[in-house]
Amino acid sequence: MNIDMIRAAARRLEGHIRHTPLFHSPFLDELAGRRVWVKAECLQHTGSFKYRGALSAISALAPENRAKGILAYSSGNHAQGVALAARQVGAPAVIIMPADAPRIKIGNTRALGAEVVLYNRVAGEDREAIGAGLAEERGLTLIRPFDNAQVIAGQGTTGLEIAQAAAAAGIAQADVVVCCGGGGFASGIALALEAEAPGLRVRPAEPAHFDDMARSLRSGTRLSNAATSGSLCDAIISPTPGELTFPILQRLAGPGLVVTDDEALHAMAVAFNMLKVVAEPGGAVALAAALFQAQAFETEDVIVTISGGNVDAEVFQMALSRFGADHA
């Protein structure tokens, strides 16, 4: 993994991805007690940065492998990122999803042209076995959601944009808080900033009780979460830091940040009121950390990522009914 891979990914992605804005709002500054900048990846195609990584990985394949097709396991943003990216390069995509995934997510993935194969996780069906069978039969290439160098390179293109926007805004020193599951987004951004904006330091943000990355960074070894579900921030729940991503973050990232589900909902409402953008709980944890954990930062400027690929309308309503009138 190096900066050249990220620059090459940026060239492949050009003309496909949206260069998302870096928002600044005096209202956010007031809430946070410092300057807050928001990299709005919710405005990316499919609502999340996952599309960058998926397109990077698929466009890096040899044409004959692309033509045979792509395989992914995901019920979330990675599924839709892979589906759209595959469609754009004319590659067939097979997405393996649990049969009990929300129908909306299954429908969205199919609407993007992917073949969705369902497995029964409750009955103990093994998605890896199903995937391996399909991959062998059809010659599909598996795209992992974060432990894939080209996926990390694609997410890193967000870091190139952050570096450029920060330079334009005169920001030389800042913590860059990144919503973190397996660490693909955080590690890609960290590599880009190392080369392009060395005064900017990534800090992963995670939901309470699913802070495997924060604990792993503290202990120096990859630790797992006790549970695999049970947070509103389901978009960024993963069992353990990635094999590729962890060493990168160990070398480059500052201490992790941990926010409650309530803080994430509150940050969603602030994004609604102040920025007019839609975040999902997992995509709002970095903003939540910047807004509600002032004591965790020492830099005058804090940059955060925000995303919202699969926002459940009921969860959003909950955020608004609890926190929507706070800062309108």
Added chain:
Amino acid sequence: MNIDMIRAAARRLEGHIRHTPLFHSPFLDELAGRRVWVKAECLQHTGSFKYRGALSAISALAPENRAKGILAYSSGNHAQGVALAARQVGAPAVIIMPADAPRIKIGNTRALGAEVVLYNRVAGEDREAIGAGLAEERGLTLIRPFDNAQVIAGQGTTGLEIAQAAAAAGIAQADVVVCCGGGGFASGIALALEAEAPGLRVRPAEPAHFDDMARSLRSGTRLSNAATSGSLCDAIISPTPGELTFPILQRLAGPGLVVTDDEALHAMAVAFNMLKVVAEPGGAVALAAALFQAQAFETEDVIVTISGGNVDAEVFQMALSRFGADHA
């Protein structure tokens, strides 16, 4: 009014306004049955294009008039646009608002540094008299929300951006549906498109029962609405087309479009799900027309504006609970 005023406004606004994106989403195309492009002015500062017009007008004033201060009557987006624009050029701003306006709007306007003067509309207090007294006493300059040439020029900068983005996307012919109250936004865009993209034609969109512009365009004379309140689309309710704006739209605009409150709420939910942006009902009427009134269009491409300066959280929840699960 001419294109040179709009180009001059664009130069004064550069570095202050956000150049908002023109979004395209295959999901919207599918719903509408044609290609739909969304000019996301909800991502403008204060959530609405009103900031462009306010900054254009205030920055065009002679320095001695700016220093004396600005006066505006508004309880909505114009208030916040004027407050922010005045603060940015160092001008004092006095905003006259009804005492029964939502506390949130009063608070937002004060938070932007304006002095808010309340009047009791229920008791029949005359805001014009209050404003005239203050203006004389302090030498304030009144900025009207739409019947002001420099305001129209500022709104027209949106049209310059639409023309540029349309050219980049290869769109030579399109209807451009613009949310319309008094017609400042629609007439400014129409003037910009006349000069820069003559194949693009403005069509004003209004809420049902408040379609004074559509009826006036049909009849060739300025007609009024029967009521002055009673629509969820309160952001774009005005009694009658403007003196300056109507002749411009009469010369340049196509037939008006009229949408129901339900269609506006539905469009808000679609913007939430597909674009991850927050619109208010009045800022969603153009998108609603494009999505739900296919028979009204003949062009393959339709461009719509969307905005959302003062989104009531309860209204947004209503939109989500009724239409949020439709197209997620």
